[in-house]
Amino acid sequence: MPRFYIMPMVIDDALDPAKGPMRHAKYIAGFDKASAIDYGTEDVCIVRIQTVSAAQHTALVSNPDCIGTPENIDQNLTQNAVDTISTFLESLNIPADWINTSKTYRQVVRNIAAIFQFNQCWNGVTGGSSPFKDGLNLSIQYNQLSAQNKAILQECFIRMGFNTDNLFLTSTLRTILKEFASQFLANKTIIMGEAV
């Protein structure tokens, strides 16, 4: 059964020692098929591994830097899962205040994948940076951004064909990331091996 995980991105030759270093999801070596979406240049990703045994799953989530979903991602999160996942995500600058027990794991996976697209756009616009590497945090407001960062942010929305109608001077980066994700999910497809 496929499973989804959030884990670090690393640079090493684990995927093919003969080839040399590549940046990849930390724990995917040895699995037949894995599809990852990174948080732009931040060293974290969400990854779908096509076939994971129960023993492999146990081993993966025993790593403190890796969390995973159950096999059935159409079930709702428990409050304990909400707390665990939210704390894990927020520690990585990933907004998680939208996660609650009314959400299924599939919704969580989809929203995280969509949030990550914003940082990917930021990478593409800036040529290798991220909002956080540029000194921003989730609480910073749009009206506190430099002119350059405002331009980058707007370009991210423009490139994806998204509108900025719901962005205001007092919108925080947290809000902006979630708005970007909302428009992504409304207009585009999340494919990770299969449609999610």
Added chain:
Amino acid sequence: MALPATDTFDGTGALSANWTVDVGTFTRTSGVCYSTASTNALAYWNADSFAAAQYGKGTISGLVSYDYIGVSTRCDGSSNGYTNYTKDTTAFIVRVDTGSETTLDTDTGTPYSNGDVIGLQSDGSVHTGYNNGSPVTAFNATDSTYTTGSPGLSGYFNGPASGLTDWEGGNLGAGGGYNKHNNLLLLGAG
């Protein structure tokens, strides 16, 4: 030139002037194109402009255990783009950022063989690996980093034992064999 762009790699030596080599080096010998760099390699077709929804494909000539050969999309002239390359057992969909590689999808199930047509389609934020005109099962990625550019070639430390005998790049839905929204075929799997 009219799309789709094509090349059969006639001649010997460096690629024709229709190509820009962004990363590494490529050469051609007896109708086979391969990279010769001891690193990753990326080249794109510079003689045409392409829509964002585009594809690249090429026929594989030989696969070995230590070299990769493949195709690319959305190469933007700054050593950025997406690639799908393969060796005998393993294929990767990779995002290239100023020459550095990030693995988006890994398939160690021998998805390609000698003589297959390896392809990569980029449509919106979805990048799908193709084999002989059909999507490879569960070999795709969602990535929004690069939204425009040109299709081309990719490889890693190839010698003539592993290369492409032809290449084609074009826009999706323009008669080149790849169509927009092929990814919708995957929706039923969700």
